[in-house]
Amino acid sequence: MYIIEKLTYTLLLSFNPCNLFDYYDVEELHGLYKIECLQHANTSASAYIAGLSNFVPKENGEYLDDDKRFIYINLTRCTDDLSTITLIMHETMHHSMWLHNYDVENQEEEIITWAEEEAKVIYNNVQRLLNTVENEKD
Numbered sequence: 001m002y003i004i005e006k007l008t009y010t011l012l013l014s015f016n017p018c019n020l021f022d023y024y025d026v027e028e029l030h031g032l033y034k035i036e037c038l039q040h041a042n043t044s045a046s047a048y049i050a051g052l053s054n055f056v057p058k059e060n061g062e063y064l065d066d067d068k069r070f071i072y073i074n075l076t077r078c079t080d081d082l083s084t085i086t087l088i089m090h091e092t093m094h095h096s097m098w099l100h101n102y103d104v105e106n107q108e109e110e111i112i113t114w115a116e117e118e119a120k121v122i123y124n125n126v127q128r129l130l131n132t133v134e135n136e137k138d
Contacts, residue, residue, distance in 0.1 A: 013126065017050075047074050051077070056068040084127075092118045100114070
């Protein structure tokens with residue numbers, strides 16, 4: 001698991017989505033289950049989790065607006081520029097909606113702009129990581 005601490009969330013990157021369950025030491029994560037993850041094929045075309053943006057799991061399952069959050073990107077699904085940026089943008093939109101209190105009526109442009117700018121930063125992190133992993137194979 002590659003971990004990058006950001007201002008409003010922790011960015012988690014890995015090639016296996018089941019790592020998320022291990023990282024947080026949980027069997028269930030926001031309605032997703034480790035056992036189902038382990039049973040699902042994790043390929044570039046299909047995965048139990050391609051990406052996820054949510055609160056860091058708590059045992060009691062009760063979340064407050066100021067609880068810590070994460071964005072997870074499954075690097076196995078990052079096969080080309082288009083699929084990579086759209087996956088990242090999808091997850092940053094979820095986080096941006098939360099960050100802007102779901103106030104689309106008054107902050108629509110801010111929500112989209114924040115997600116877009118953050119997606120660029122994450123994309124660059126993902127590309128650097130993928131290039132490093134590829135170079136290590138050589």
